[in-house]
Amino acid sequence: MNIQEYKSLKSYNTFGIEAKARFFCEVNSLEDLSKALQLNEYKEKFILSGGSNILITNDINALVIHLNLKGIEVVKETDDDVIIKVMAGENWHKMVRWTLDQNYGGLENMSLIPGNTGTAPIQNIGAYGVELKDTMFSCEAIDKKTQELKTFTNEDCQFGYRDSFFKNEGKGKYVITSVNFKLSKKNHVLRTTYGAIETELKNRNILQPTIQHISDAVIAIRQSKLPDPAELGNSGSFFKNPIVSKSEFLKFSKNHPDAPYYKLEDDTFKIPAGWLIESCGFKGKRFGDAGIHEKQALVLVNFGNASGDEIKDLAHQIMAEVEKRFQINIYPEVNIIG
Numbered sequence: 611m612n613i614q615e616y617k618s619l620k621s622y623n624t625f626g627i628e629a630k631a632r633f634f635c636e637v638n639s640l641e642d643l644s645k646a647l648q649l650n651e652y653k654e655k656f657i658l659s660g661g662s663n664i665l666i667t668n669d670i671n672a673l674v675i676h677l678n679l680k681g682i683e684v685v686k687e688t689d690d691d692v693i694i695k696v697m698a699g700e701n702w703h704k705m706v707r708w709t710l711d712q713n714y715g716g717l718e719n720m721s722l723i724p725g726n727t728g729t730a731p732i733q734n735i736g737a738y739g740v741e742l743k744d745t746m747f748s749c750e751a752i753d754k755k756t757q758e759l760k761t762f763t764n765e766d767c768q769f770g771y772r773d774s775f776f777k778n779e780g781k782g783k784y785v786i787t788s789v790n791f792k793l794s795k796k797n798h799v800l801r802t803t804y805g806a807i808e809t810e811l812k813n814r815n816i817l818q819p820t821i822q823h824i825s826d827a828v829i830a831i832r833q834s835k836l837p838d839p840a841e842l843g844n845s846g847s848f849f850k851n852p853i854v855s856k857s858e859f860l861k862f863s864k865n866h867p868d869a870p871y872y873k874l875e876d877d878t879f880k881i882p883a884g885w886l887i888e889s890c891g892f893k894g895k896r897f898g899d900a901g902i903h904e905k906q907a908l909v910l911v912n913f914g915n916a917s918g919d920e921i922k923d924l925a926h927q928i929m930a931e932v933e934k935r936f937q938i939n940i941y942p943e944v945n946i947i948g
């Protein structure tokens with residue numbers, strides 16, 4: 611196994627933060643991954659996949675194992691649906707486009723989400739009314755200690771809003787190696803009710819949309835307000851949308867009747883953090899090379915040479931201001947490392 615030293619991670623995290631891995635290796639197979647996990651001379655090991663949901667604030671004093679497991683295969687199919695197995699290192703969006711090329715339905719609303727497939731279950735990624743949990747059949751993960759490969763069903767993953775077993779009891783214990791999705795082959799269920807999709811389809815004069823049309827609409831919407839990490843370092847939504855109780859919500863909405871909100875099934879309310887942050891005047895602001903995106907206040911950006919700490923300090927400033935102004939706490943969705 612080729613172990614590199616003091617490797618720059620700038621091109622391995624979508625924030626484009628300059629930080630070094632003390633040791634670094636890339637694994638292309640399950641056997642390699644298992645071997646790397648057993649290298650006892652490196653006490654600390656850090657698994658790095660697409661790097662799209664992390665903010666690195668320091669050099670990483672560990673063996674950084676870059677997961678590069680590739681492959682997509684059909685494992686089971688009927689006339690109506692199909693189960694595909696996707697290896698963890700497959701780029702999420704490329705994989706979604708592959709499913710659409712086969713006319714498999716279910717992932718179209720989640721087009722263009724950055725990152726790799728293996729990390730998607732950790733935070734139950736979601737967009738435009740759909741979450742990973744809606745189509746994930748199961749996933750496989752290696753136990754970091756025993757190197758045993760274990761299958762997790764959808765239920766085992768305990769999915770919640772940007773949350774799962776892997777962020778709680780399972781945190782740091784497993785490396786997800788593949789994800790199985792159950793997708794439709796016909797009679798696709800189209801989810802267009804999310805406002806922006808309907809409007810986008812109307813603007814394109816599409817009256818009977820296909821899953822490919824929905825994907826194209828989602829791509830256009832995302833491109834219009836979310837920065838492309840290849841052009842401007844970012845990690846998508848930096849914060850989660852806060853969920854508040856009914857009594858907290860009533861207090862809030864009395865003072866802010868114009869604020870958008872979503873009522874959830876359990877009588878709690880989700881308030882868009884983007885609106886809260888914009889209302890505090892942060893949208894489009896720049897502090898050195900760290901900033902808040904001009905079109906979506908939920909996204910923090912690196913204009914070039916921001917350090918992880920500068921982005922983290924900005925995040926804390928935003929959290930404090932939102933708390934002061936609205937008495938609502940917002941929390942990062944992104945994993946802060948170091």
Ligand code: EPU
Nearest residue numbers: 737738739846847849850851870882884885888906907908
């Ligand atoms: N809003 C503002 N100002 C802003 C941003 C949003 O007022 O700067 C308002 C909008 O006007 C709208 C509401 O907030 O009324 C919701 O905005 P939007 O539809 O853009 O979605 P979001 O809640 O801000 C979530 C996800 C995104 C996902 C979109 C679309 C989270 C943390 N974020 O954002 O996910 O793409 O919905 O489904 O749940 C990501 O996780 O990286 C991500 C981009």
